[in-house]
Amino acid sequence: MARSQAHRALPAELLASAEWQEACRGRNFARIFRLVKSKAGIYPSRIAALCGMTPSRVGEIMAGRRCLAHIDVIERVADGLRIPGALLGLAHRPWEIPAPARAEERQPEPLAAVPDEPQYTEPAEELDDLLALVDGRATHSTLTALRSSVQDYWRRDNAHGGATLRPAVVGHLRYAGRLLDSAEGGLRHDLQGIAAELARLSGWAYFDARQYSTARTYFTQALKLAHAHGDRLFMANVLSCMSLLATYDGNPNDAVTLACRAQDAARAAGEQPLVMSMLHLREAFAHATLRDAQACHQSVGRSRDQYERSGGNEAEAPSWVHYFDETKLLVDTGIAYARLGEPARAEPLITEGLRRENADQRRGRAFHAYWLASAQLQLGKLDEACTSAGLALDLTAAIDSPRVSGHVRELHRRMVPYAREAPVLAFEQRMRDTLG
Template structure:
């Protein structure tokens, strides 16, 4: 017997790149979903016909007078409008593997340049709910596809892009770098969808691990630690599937920096230990990073002996690194980065003479455009004054640093590092004028 069910009322593909629509789908806000579908030419009657709902009920949902709550109804709407199951928290729908993909040159608004503009626009106002929904929409397809096979299509271009992103911000606002990275990351999806030889699969997964790890780094720098952890989870999955233990160690060590910088050093120490185990004892960038991060975690959790042991190991590995591992990128461990880690660990240990040496060396090696790194080093230097008994000087320096920063850098990691300085000041000194000024600047 012929299948007499009506064909689906497929939404335009560009809607799946619209942050407002994606957020509505992810929160199961069918009022917005139905209203936006109608704005794009799909009538309430058509939605009802294909989803098994009455047209007047669809209209009521669109007006906010009714809701779609049952699992069966949600699945029928997903199938009717061809909304991928993952966006609704469902398993992949039966039609997803067989649905034709739009031609890359089709004028449906989903080309890479348009997607990049959408991300930049969403992120321009900061890490809002809409912006995070757009980022999630970039991550989920690749995250879900990491269990599939791959195709080599534009792999070389994406590997080159990942290497270029590894050189950091280069004076660009973090949100701009985040938008570009997430836009290119989505281009890995077709490479993860087509069967290919194992060697190609490894390359794609490695690139996915690098890119998602770098997205996590930027989110961490911006203060979105929960989102950063989600991207690190994707990076870890990709690294493990690639079989690259050094990449996995790098991801774990980088992830450990989230709890280090946001007040959970013991959790950071656990991640750093996992990174050390994954990296092994060979002199690699990941192994050196893992030791340096472990030193910071132990210093902050008041385990000075373990911190100094990790510092010694980090220095020994650093001396043995080859030139390629010493490059100044997010994916390697250059001398500048090494001294940035040492600065924080030694400052936390109260070893201010050595901390100042590392701060000075790191500044000498930092580009003038390295705004965030220079700010963090300056706050470490201010904290050294506090450790040496000059709390007034420490607060004045921290206030000057924060006041001189562009808005895009005054939140997130830099703000939290300055907050750590404030909280390290004993309560009996909180009413002193310099300390109050630091408090007011942080509160603002």
């Protein structure tokens, strides 16, 4: 749910009150929401609109039947209600720091809606539309070039992060959409598949930039294009991305449902054990976020069984799942255990995964180093946790991934109880130098 309009600052007397500051320190959002209602006159429906939630979810939080734990949702509440980041143990929020007086480049806007039969229209005066009038018909060479671009985008996403890829990927998606208008027969069918992949890649780039609503729009578009293409396996792939998005967006129950639906779609497409192995692990992530240990372990076991059935054989699997090899299985299993709160199981798996990974997989390695540091911090291994956090920080500095840098900032917040320890002080200084 998008925030409908900007929200004025909370009353100064509320921000200064001991009751408010105590609620913020404890991240007691039931109390925070009640104070916002009684002291600032902001009612639950408005809180929901400002924070990108449903009114029923806000009501459950206020009644104490639900809590907020995921950093992305907490940051969204801080931004929506204009709660200074320091009160919630967060870094300064972007709106707390005056922006420089300069014109900013506008990012291409996503399509406003996703119709049943995708329509792609742009202002006719744009240069690329004018050129499309001249050479806007798809050929086999066009499809080959588009497939090559998709592969290059994924390589660059893994090496450098997806945030800066958004204008280029969305531009290619729109170009593919215009070609669909005149393509026929086999060319149209193949072009639908490429457009679906570009829409998924667009969604992933916005997900990596932590712009979840826009990411969801593009994933939905990818799902519709894959359906028109008749590719149920790719539909399962998109649903698995939407499951991970729901996990990050604080909706783990939805994440479980989407992962299971993805498995159903994959089964309907035929036996693909490597795909099923990946999908079961996505389900494990969602169960771990819910702290459902039994369901998480069952999903991990099914993932391992399916991987053994596949024999690690990529030849018969679709290209988009080739990344899911034994090393990825190992490290993702460790991440599931870390999410679940079982750091002793997680640490050796993630450590081994990091040892095996290629050095050029910077975004993945930064993400995995964060989870290793998180597990080590849970185990009380402060020196090791700071060393792993330093690796994550160094890798984050070389990529553009707000999702990963957000994880590093969250890790720093969790180190607050050890703020006077030398390893933490050293890490904080490196973090200031690197991230500001």
